[in-house]
Amino acid sequence: MPTDHASRALRTASLARILSWLAAAIGLGFVLLFLAQAGLFHALMPKQAAAPAPAVQPDRITADSSTVTGIDNERQPYEVKARHGWQDEKTPNLVHLEGPQGKFQRASGGAFTISAEIGRYDTEIKTLDLENNVVLAQGDRFTARMAEAQIAVREKKLVSNSKVQATFGAGGNVDANGMQITDDGARILFLNGVKARFDTASGKGDTVQ
Numbered sequence: 001m002p003t004d005h006a007s008r009a010l011r012t013a014s015l016a017r018i019l020s021w022l023a024a025a026i027g028l029g030f031v032l033l034f035l036a037q038a039g040l041f042h043a044l045m046p047k048q049a050a051a052p053a054p055a056v057q058p059d060r061i062t063a064d065s066s067t068v069t070g071i072d073n074e075r076q077p078y079e080v081k082a083r084h085g086w087q088d089e090k091t092p093n094l095v096h097l098e099g100p101q102g103k104f105q106r107a108s109g110g111a112f113t114i115s116a117e118i119g120r121y122d123t124e125i126k127t128l129d130l131e132n133n134v135v136l137a138q139g140d141r142f143t144a145r146m147a148e149a150q151i152a153v154r155e156k157k158l159v160s161n162s163k164v165q166a167t168f169g170a171g172g173n174v175d176a177n178g179m180q181i182t183d184d185g186a187r188i189l190f191l192n193g194v195k196a197r198f199d200t201a202s203g204k205g206d207t208v209q
Contacts, residue, residue, distance in 0.1 A: 065081070065083065065084075066085040066095075066097075067079065067081040068081070072104070072153065072154045072156055073155055073156075074184055075107075076104070076105040078103065078105065079102065079103045080101070080102045080128060080153070081100070081101055082098055082099050082100040082101070082119070083098050083099035084099070085097045085098070088120075093123045094120055094122055095122075096118075096119075096120055097118065097119040097120065097121060098117075098118060099115075100115065100130060101113060101114070102115075102128055102151065104153075104185070106184055106185045106186070107184050110138060110139060110141070110185075111138075112136065112138035112139070112185060113136075114134065114135065114136045114137075114149065115134070115135050116132055116133060116134040116135070117131065118131050118132055126152070126153040127150065127151065127152055127153065128151040128153055129148075129150050129151075130148060130150075131147070134146045134148060134149045136149070136158065138185065139169075140169040142167060142168040142188075143167050144179065145164070145165050145166075146160045146162045146165075147160075148160060148162045155182075156181070156184055156185055157180075158179070158180065158181040159179075160178060160180075161177075162178070163175075163177055164178065166190070168198070170199075172197055172198030173196070173197055174190050174195070174196045175194070175196075176190035176191055176192060176194045176195070177191065177192035178190070178191035179191065
């Protein structure tokens with residue numbers, strides 16, 4: 001049997017091993033705490049992907065239901081409006097339009113409208129360029145359909161170099177490959193390959209060429 005001295009020595013050795021393990025654990029805890037405070041764990045954690053940038057076009061001025069009004073050279077009011085419009089990125093005075101429609105008043109009386117699917121309005125020189133399903137109407141006087149048209153807003157001058165189909169309220173129709181409107185809307189010229197049929201005399205001021 002072991003002596004009392006040997007038993008005490010064995011207990012002392014066991015206690016020393018336990019204290020050594022406890023000291024090592026405490027030391028490891030201090031090291032982990034230091035690393036956590038130093039941000040090492042945060043740096044080692046996988047980083048979340050950055051949120052994608054918003055899908056917007058910078059420096060673009062847009063407006064819904066935009067409207068431009070003014071006075072033409074005959075001191076008559078005009079209006080150009082659209083469902084949606086935005087400023088051109090390279091040419092600030094150019095405004096792109098969706099669903100544009102212009103309303104103009106003749107000095108001699110009567111009004112006419114012109115509409116299209118898309119267009120561009122120049123705020124400096126006051127021109128309106130229209131494309132796709134362009135429709136010009138002067139009340140019951142006549143209606144003309146074309147693919148494109150350019151309008152000098154202040155002069156109420158229209159030029160189209162596309163195929164034109166016009167129907168007159170007085171009776172008759174005209175097919176042509178171009179059209180011009182001048183003299184405050186009183187003079188209508190059909191150009192290039194004109195085919196006309198009239199049931200009665202056309203209204204005064206209408207000229208077919």
